[in-house]
Amino acid sequence: MLRRYLRLFGVQLRSSSLLAMQYRGDFLLEGLISIFWTFTALAPLFVVYQGRKAIAGWSFEEALLVVGWFTLLQGVLEGAITPSLNGVVDHIRKGTLDFVLLKPADAQFLVSTTRFLPWRATNILTGMVIFIYAFHQMGRGPSLPGLLAALVLLGTSTLLLYSMWILTVSAAFFVVRVDNLTYFFQSIFDAARWPSSVFKGALSVVFTFIIPLALMTTFPAQAMLGRLPLQALVAAVAGAIAFAFLSRKVWLRSIGHYTSASS
Amino acid sequence: MISVRGLRKHYKVHKRPPGLKAAFRSLFHRDYTTVKAVDGISFEIHPGERVGFLGPNGAGKTTTLKVLSGLLHPSEGEVTVDGHVPRHREAAFLKKIMLVMGQKQQLLWDLPPAETFELNRAIYDVPPEQYKQTLDELVTLLELEELIQKPTRQLSLGERMKCELAAALIHRPKVLFLDEPTIGLDVSMQATMRTFIKSYNERHGATLILTSHYMDDVAALCPRVIVIDKGLLSYDGGLEALVQRVRPEKRVVFRLDQPVEAERLTPLGRVVSHEPTTAVLQVPPEAVSATISRALANLPVTDLTVENAPLEEVMSELFSENKARRAAAAEVGA
Numbered sequence: 015m016l017r018r019y020l021r022l023f024g025v026q027l028r029s030s031s032l033l034a035m036q037y038r039g040d041f042l043l044e045g046l047i048s049i050f051w052t053f054t055a056l057a058p059l060f061v062v063y064q065g066r067k068a069i070a071g072w073s074f075e076e077a078l079l080v081v082g083w084f085t086l087l088q089g090v091l092e093g094a095i096t097p098s099l100n101g102v103v104d105h106i107r108k109g110t111l112d113f114v115l116l117k118p119a120d121a122q123f124l125v126s127t128t129r130f131l132p133w134r135a136t137n138i139l140t141g142m143v144i145f146i147y148a149f150h151q152m153g154r155g156p157s158l159p160g161l162l163a164a165l166v167l168l169g170t171s172t173l174l175l176y177s178m179w180i181l182t183v184s185a186a187f188f189v190v191r192v193d194n195l196t197y198f199f200q201s202i203f204d205a206a207r208w209p210s211s212v213f214k215g216a217l218s219v220v221f222t223f224i225i226p227l228a229l230m231t232t233f234p235a236q237a238m239l240g241r242l243p244l245q246a247l248v249a250a251v252a253g254a255i256a257f258a259f260l261s262r263k264v265w266l267r268s269i270g271h272y273t274s275a276s277s
Numbered sequence: 278m279i280s281v282r283g284l285r286k287h288y289k290v291h292k293r294p295p296g297l298k299a300a301f302r303s304l305f306h307r308d309y310t311t312v313k314a315v316d317g318i319s320f321e322i323h324p325g326e327r328v329g330f331l332g333p334n335g336a337g338k339t340t341t342l343k344v345l346s347g348l349l350h351p352s353e354g355e356v357t358v359d360g361h362v363p364r365h366r367e368a369a370f371l372k373k374i375m376l377v378m379g380q381k382q383q384l385l386w387d388l389p390p391a392e393t394f395e396l397n398r399a400i401y402d403v404p405p406e407q408y409k410q411t412l413d414e415l416v417t418l419l420e421l422e423e424l425i426q427k428p429t430r431q432l433s434l435g436e437r438m439k440c441e442l443a444a445a446l447i448h449r450p451k452v453l454f455l456d457e458p459t460i461g462l463d464v465s466m467q468a469t470m471r472t473f474i475k476s477y478n479e480r481h482g483a484t485l486i487l488t489s490h491y492m493d494d495v496a497a498l499c500p501r502v503i504v505i506d507k508g509l510l511s512y513d514g515g516l517e518a519l520v521q522r523v524r525p526e527k528r529v530v531f532r533l534d535q536p537v538e539a540e541r542l543t544p545l546g547r548v549v550s551h552e553p554t555t556a557v558l559q560v561p562p563e564a565v566s567a568t569i570s571r572a573l574a575n576l577p578v579t580d581l582t583v584e585n586a587p588l589e590e591v592m593s594e595l596f597s598e599n600k601a602r603r604a605a606a607a608e609v610g611a
Contacts, residue, residue: 018402025399029385029392036387036428112348113383117400118371124400270350 022119023127030130045133048092052085052140055207070211075151077209079235082144084207086168087230089137091175091203097129099179100196103186111272122180122265145238156238163237163247170254171230175203177254177261178225184261184268206231226253278452278484279322279345284354285508286315286340314340316508317354322486324451327478329499329516330488333596337508338488342454345486346376358452372401375450379460382441384429390440391425394447401448408447415443418473435466442470446477453477455487459494471497492588504592506599516588523595524586526559529568534577545572559586 059081063074072080102125105111114124149155156164182199189195202225205213210228213221221227229250236242291307315337322328330338343349344356347363347370356363361370384393398408416422419439424432432440442458455474459467475498478485489495495502495516502519504512512519528549536553545568546560560568565583572578585591 022399025396029388029396032392033385033387108381110381110383112343112376112378112381115348115366116346116371116374116376118368119400272348 019119019123022123026124026127027130030128031132033129034132042133044131045136048089048134048137049140052137055085056081056144058207070209072209072211075148076235076239078144078148078151079238080209080231081207082141082148083171083231083234084141085144086138086141087171087175087206088203089134089141090172091179093131093134093137095126095172095176095179096196097131098126099183101125101128102183103196106186106272115269115272121269122262126176126180157240160238160240160242163242164234166247167229167234167237167250170250171234173254173258174226174230177257180261180265184264187268187271203227209235226257229253278324278326278359279320279486280355280357281321281341281345282319282355284315284318284341284344284356285313285352286337286344286349287352288312288314313508315344315351315505318505318508318510319354320503320510320513322484324484325478325482326501327475327485327487327499329495329502330486330505331495331502331592332488332505336505338505339456341505342376342456342486342488346374346454347371348376372448373450374452374454375445375448376454376456377442377445377458379438379455379457382429382437383444384437384441386430387428389426389428390421390432390444393429393440393444394425397444397447403448407449411447411449412443415446418476419443419469435462438462438466438470442473449481450483451481452484453486455485455489457489458487459489459491467491467494474498492592496588504595506596507603511595511599519595520585520588520591523598524591525562526586527562527565528584528586529558529560529565529572530582530584531556531558531572531576531578532580534579537576541576 059074059077062069063077067073069077102111105114105125111125114121117124178199182195185195205221206227210218210221210232218228222229233242233246233250237247288311289309290312291303292310318337318341330341332338340349344351345358345363347366350364358370359373361367361373363370384390385396394412397403403411416425419442421439421443424436424440425443429437429440438458445453453474458474459470462470471494474485474487477483485498487494487498500515502512502514502516503510504519512522526547529546533554533556537556539548539551542548542551542556542558546558546564549557549559551557558568558572569581569583572581
């Protein structure tokens with residue numbers, strides 16, 4: 015079973031790469047654009063930290079780590095999650111999801127692996143550069159356990175982002191047009207560029223429990239700094255698994271709701 | 278092979294009167310009505326049969342095909358296909374069937390069809406040996422040699438449809454649902470598709486259900502037809518018998534040596550068309566030979582043929598008959 019899906023994954027990846035190479039110009043441009051956006055993402059940080067030493071317990075260099083994680087995850091989101099799942103919305107509107115549902119393989123797997131934008135990997139590299147710069151400024155490196163924890167959290171963050179997209183896309187089965195919902199999701203994700211302790215009161219509850227942005231960027235940054243308690247790491251893993259489980263349930267229910275577009 | 282008993286599929290749709298005001302109101306309050314897409318139909322289809330679904334637009338043909346392929350859940354009734362309940366969508370079931378839709382495509386738009394074939398091979402777990410054999414066969418029969426390495430978006434509609442059909446047959450489905458597979462194709466491409474579909478059925482013993490608006494498709498492919506109208510089954514049987522029932526009259530086409538006046542034709546039968554040197558008359562089947570001998574005696578006939586009315590006409594007559602019957606029933610009910 016696992017081998018079969020790995021092979022399927024390989025085939026899907028192959029057609030994505032073929033596609034990427036077919037439109038070289040387009041993808042080169044996308045890479046350039048994503049570098050540009052990363053630097054625009056850094057701008058507010060410089061403004062906010064002008065004449066201030068620390069905000070909500072985060073120094074400038076530490077907050078850079080959060081931006082680094084934000085950039086890296088944006089690369090994951092836009093390179094590996096959004097392209098495929100935006101395709102689902104199209105499929106639902108045009109009724110071509112029929113073909114996906116006719117295939118003897120898991121529909122969620124099939125729709126989640128149809129398209130990858132390899133050029134978005136530039137974001138991941140930019141994220142790394144930001145980490146190196148931030149630690150260089152701090153005059154130290156991350157601890158090994160901290161790095162390992164951060165790697166685990168990269169996994170949970172990706173899972174969380176993916177699950178949230180699945181939930182968003184599931185809504186498309188009911189309302190058909192979800193363009194606005196996907197914009198809404200992206201604007202909310204923007205909040206993840208700030209350390210979560212910046213948000214106070216109701217917002218902090220929303221961003222921790224309802225839309226777990228804090229888990230995605232602040233936790234791994236804290237882990238790198240060696241400031242993340244073990245309980246928080248365990249909670250993040252458990253939370254991500256629970257979220258993935260929930261999104262799977264919702265997806266399965268939504269599929270039952272699919273009415274297909276008439277021919 | 279396929280068994281359908283008391284199938285119903287009702288949809289709830291939101292109904293909105295036209296106009297901006299109504300559109301605004303519908304943001305807050307929506308009226309729903311139930312659409313009975315399929316309202317209680319039953320039939321059995323045996324292995325290897327070729328069956329045509331006929332009916333006007335919105336009759337419930339596509340809905341029925343989608344229920345049979347597991348895409349839609351029936352509201353009521355029992356459906357089995359080769360022992361499987363379609364809506365469970367078991368892998369074993371999905372590997373046996375395929376639905377081809379003339380208006381929707383599964384080919385990857387920016388990549389050559391060969392890539393879609395490869396993807397389907399992986400998804401359906403087709404053994405390499407069988408894949409090669411199937412592909413060779415499809416490439417030869419459908420003349421795909423030149424096409425499968427070109428990006429799909431560069432293919433013409435007809436070429437794309439041939440590749441679409443090939444992509445659907447990579448796993449050699451035992452049951453094939455074809456929803457208007459020839460829509461928009463030119464006459465010769467339609468004929469190619471028909472010949473191929475028929476030979477697939479004969480070579481692999483596949484069961485086949487076809488819907489089409491082109492009566493030629495149905496006449497060429499389907500010895501048996503099921504007529505669905507307004508979600509109800511109104512006929513199930515041989516195509517020939519259906520024509521006999523709805524329009525038993527025959528058409529006699531006369532080619533004439535020189536033009537004749539209309540008055541000389543009317544006593545022979547109902548004049549369907551009359552051009553200077555061709556006349557088409559419609560007569561009851563028992564009067565055919567009498568009409569012919571009278572015509573031969575009285576008119577400058579050079580050639581003649583006896584035909585059934587065109588299938589299109591037969592169908593539209595059947596549908597308007599059904600409509601009249603429904604209207605009458607509604608009046609009695611009221």
